[in-house]
Amino acid sequence: MSARPMRNPLLQALAQIGGCGLFLLTLLAAIPRSFKHFRETVRQLWFVGAMSLVIIMVCGLFVGLVLALQLYYVLQIFGGTAASGMVVALAIYRELGPVVTALLFAGRAGTSITAEIGLMRATDQIAAMEMMAVDPVAYVGTPRFLAGLIAMPLLCCVFCAMGILGGHLVGVTWLGIDNGTFWSNMTAAVNLHTDIVNGILLKSLAFGAAVSLIAVYQGFTTPPTSEGVAYATTRTVVASSIAILALDFVLTAFLM
Template sequence: MAQVGACGLFLLQVLGAVPKSLRHFRETIRQIWFVGAMSLVIIMTCGLFVGAVLGLQLYDVLSRFGASAMSGTVVALALYRELGPVVTALLFAGRAGTSITAEIGLMRATDQLAAMEMMAVDPLAYVAAPRFIAGIVALPLLACVFNAMAILGAHAVCVSWLGLDGGTFWSNMTASVDVWTDVVNGVWKSVAFGAVCTLIATFNGYTTAPTSEGVAYATTRTVVFSSIATLALDFVMTAFLT
């Protein structure tokens, strides 16, 4: 509970530093590239295989009830509503969140943050806020890429391998998926997950003990707490959005 309260106070400090971080716009763009573009490989690869497995399993189950034509619909709804934002957030926490924590933790261990304060540079505005903004911007985009690759993988399995008609696959999907109810709600989840995962990563890095062991523990805490917070927040948002 003490950690949750400290993280909440840290969030208020970061939000207060966001206007000042606009002076460091190039740093924000660099962080978006680092946490977003550099995560594309793992997001695309995992999305392709998740969609392939999802299509294979759902085709097998739905064919028992004579509803194999609805495979594309169920895959799309599962991805847009739940799997896309959640799995992307978990991958984001494992790849980008740990990097953010380790980078800021090393800055703390080598007194770089203290040096910024000595030079009248606000570390929250130059270090924490750009990374926080980058996570909020990058994660929804990564979730869209994940969904696209997953649907492509499901199409390859259901249509190219199992013989489902391609027109049926796409027509049922487009007829059943609603933009505002399904797609937009998934985007809102991605924005919330990006804020939570990036906040936890920056908080653990900023408050870590200035030792190598402290940085290691902070990195581990980032993955654990980000995963728990993502799944818990997913339940809460699902209950409210549906």
């Protein structure tokens, strides 16, 4: 028996969200079984975390450079260039760090997770695992989900560090803001709980869960064709980007 395909885009979107929610429960239920595949989780952590380091570091540095430059020229009008370091830090810790890291992660790691699982389905590798009595959700899905969850806060820390370094290079080294003022204003304004824990840790954990879930779900539900895999990777980027920005608004509203 085959279900009639839904033509209404709204119904399709709702069905995807519902399916994704149910799939999250399946992933969470498979976590105890995935401990057996601990090495696979570590391997995935390398692929989605360590292999994303270069893009995260480079982008973090450039975001910091641009942000400091823009702020310097705006703050100069009010004679407040000394506050550059503080504003760079707050903007990066609270918003730019978690959000941009998550968007980059979705583009770099999310798409590769979807494409990999989609191709595994297309080439019957997932079916072969089922036939070898190996649960594909526990062996393929959960390790990638957990790897994304663990990697995102770490990558976000690296992004923030590189952003601050970029801000320092422009503000202090290039435009001549006093080094002591740059750091002391920053440390005085940054709050451990609201900026570091809520900003970097909680947000990036939530974004990591959302992006990894969407990527794994799209991989497992893609039609096993080359066209299906192509659509699924696109959907991963689109759905992840929307989820990141929507979650950012909700989290900011609740955590501020």
